[in-house]
Amino acid sequence: MKQYQLGEFEEIVLLTVGILHGNAYGVTIKQEIETRLGREVSVGALQTTLRRMESKGFLDSKKGETSSARGGRPKLYFTITPYGKKAIEFTREQRNDLWNALPDLVLKLN
């Protein structure tokens, strides 16, 4: 199951692409993460992660419309592939397994 393994930031990006459903491109993904999680995301980090996940097959991309605000350059929309869905579900199951295994006592004590 190694191939499904996602990094923390990868997981966030993948989920955000899912949340934005159909409107996920560089600008919106960055803004969504920043507003929802309150953390700064650099374009560099985001782009590297997007491209990496695309090359792994978790994401798919297609060219969209242009606008004058973009200097006439097309947007690149990302969508989650079925393989990407599997990966995100796998990550979630892993987390759940871990939560289930955690004794209640531990949380109370801390």
Add this chain to the structure above:
Amino acid sequence: MKSREKKIPRFPFALLRWLCKPDYFSDIAGDLEEFFWIRVREKGYRRAKRHLLKDVILLLRPGIIRIGFPKNNYLNMFKHTFKITFRNFSRNKSSVAIKLISLTTGLTSLLLIYLWVLDEYQVNRFFQSSDRLVQVLQNEFNPNGVDTDESTPAPLANALMSDLPEIERAVAVVPYEWFEGEKLILTDSDSKFLSSKNIFAGREFFNIFSFELIRGQREEVLSKKNTVVISQQLAENLFNSTDVVGNELEWIHDDYGGKYIVTGVFRKPPENVTMKFDAAFSYQNFMDSDEDLSLWTESDPNTYALLKDASSLATVNSKLTDYLKSKNEHINDQLFGQLLSTRYLYGTYADGIQQGGRIQYVKLFVLIAIFILLIASVNFMNQSTAKASNRMKEIGVKKTMGASRNALAFQYLVESLMLTIFSLLIAVILTILLLPYFNLITAKSIQFQPDFFMLGSLLAVALVTGLISGSYPALFLSGHSPVDALKGKRNINLGEKGIRKGLIVFQFVIAIILISGVMVVYKQVDLIQSKNLGYNKEQIIAFNTSILQSGADTDRNISEKGIEMLLQRLKNTTGVVNASNFAHNIIGDYGTTTDLSWPGMEKNQTSLFANVAAGYDFIETMEIKLKSGRSFDRAFSTDHEKIIFNETAIRKMGLTDPIGKKVNLWGQEREIIGVVEDFHFDKLYQKIEPLFINLTTGSFASQIMVKIGPKNQKATLGKVEEVFKSFFVSGLPFEFRFLDDHYQELYAQEIRTVQLLKYFTLVAILISCLGLYGMAAFVAEQRNKEIGIRKVLGANFWGVVKLITGSFTGLVLISIIIALPVAAYLLQQWLEGFSYRIELSPLFFVMTALFTLIIAWVAIGFETVKVALSKPLDALKEE
């Protein structure tokens, strides 16, 4: 929200476009621009700008930027260029071979000469502060002119240190050459005897000369009397150890003999230090040996000074000029300083003025190197330009296919650069392989240690040659219109052919100058070697006497009686023709004096006479011819009060019928008993000087010369050695030298120069002929059809030969006409330096001209004959 004055900065995008993967650029740039305008709205223009740059910089990470070159057409074009280059090379094998051989030999010669010059330049620059290390020289004004000498007054060094504030330290050194002809034997108290090169050196010696001391402190080693610093090698030979500080050794010598304590051991300096010695003795011992040494009128040791500041040499020199006069008003000699590091190359003085020296050889060879490289480059260029016009069709096709002019130019430049770089590589390898032989000829031990400067300049030379010779086809031919090129219309202007012819003439002018130079130099050196010297230098061996065998308590040095006994024993040896004893060195070093007066001498007239101190049979052994009178003879017991002059001396004194007349030498009356014919006791550069032979039978003239018969030389030498061994302590080798060899050594420089000149001239001729051969082949190819038609119309073999040879012969003749006057002028200049020189006869130049013509014809001949014999059909069938 775009406002007009607020424009999005371009630089970050340019940077991103340059570095980012091309596929990613457009959408990332779009995102960035969108962010930018959002930020302009929220945070202001300036912060948005800053943020944009930050974003771009953060984008420069492995996932985004491109690595390596894009795979596009450039690379393919590049590959294509190389492919075409190799195809071209294999199509024009002979042309490429000519270019390669020419340039390789040219570069190899350049490299070898560069290494040689570098080695010459490095001499005596080994010392740490060689930029302010000065040797003090003395101009002596004698009746024959000004002599510049290394000998200076013995107290000078110490006086300079206290008198001149510009001088940091100074030292007096008595060089080992000072003892030449004397035996220098060291012993560790009688069990071992070694001969060594000894010097005396003042206490500052090791502070001034940065020889490496393995044992002992620089400040202390020579500060006390009876101390000695020896070389590591000598220490090992004498004591089998280098840890010898405190050990005693004995120097067996009439004046300086005695026990010395070893205070230090030094490591042998590299070969390029001219100061050679095995043992440095305390200068105090030298000073104490003779009271006269403290006089300013005597000149013995060499003096070296270390300036505080390298720039103060002129000031020091102005103070030195009258320095001796300030010490003793009767002294007219003048002192001056010269940097020790320049002494080697600029060491010759004539009448007190610096006049070249070895630098002349250095300059000569630099010139030759440049000449050879030029000749080689000419070949390269001629071949490139000639062959280029054969490629017009290629250019036409390429242009039709859309190749740009730049691409074509690039093709030609790559071709010639590849060749030059390749030949540079071969040249470096060749140099490394040839270096041992080169060292043999030059008597050097040069090693190939490439430095950045050398490699850089070599690369520059190769690149410039490649660029220049490649630039003609690259820039000119590539400019043709494709239609013209395809039609084969050669827009060859007259200039191109003219340039090629001019280059050939230039090449041959240089070659002819070199050829005539070698001929004349060779003849001159031959003259010197076979010149009748006035004595017979063949089959004479000379050796020093050594430590007598018997008795350690009695005087171990040979006495007058001992020398006589030895001479008699030698004379009785079979195979020995004659034997005599002498002092100094018959060719080169000899004493001189002005303390001689003769009847009829004008008042205040002084003349310098050379003093040859020699025993009985000297004139006979050397086969010097007697003009009148008799030689010294054992039958007369009073011959020590007699004297023999040479003809020049008699002429100088103006004596007629000199035999029986009396002269006064060193305050003693001497009767002239004989006059010898002039003989050359000095380099042939100098004229014969007045000379007298002074009968000396004592230990002062303790060198022995033996004339051996022509038969069984080896056996005779063995017997002479037996006599030597029976006389002197064992352990010391029998070291003898042939007078002939010694003589050769005097001219070693000239001989080596001629050798080198010969080789490099050969290279120059070879390259020139190669070029001529190449051009003949080119012309034959060009005129192939013409010759075919001529043959069909009835031209015969000789007609064709004349056709091709004719134009080249004309070129060679023009070269001869230009070169010979230049060569004659240059050689006349060179010959001026010799007092005995060959005459420059027209024959030399006729021979040079003939020789050049013949080799030129041979070079053209191959191609010419091939074309002349070919069937006209072969030439005409193709179109």
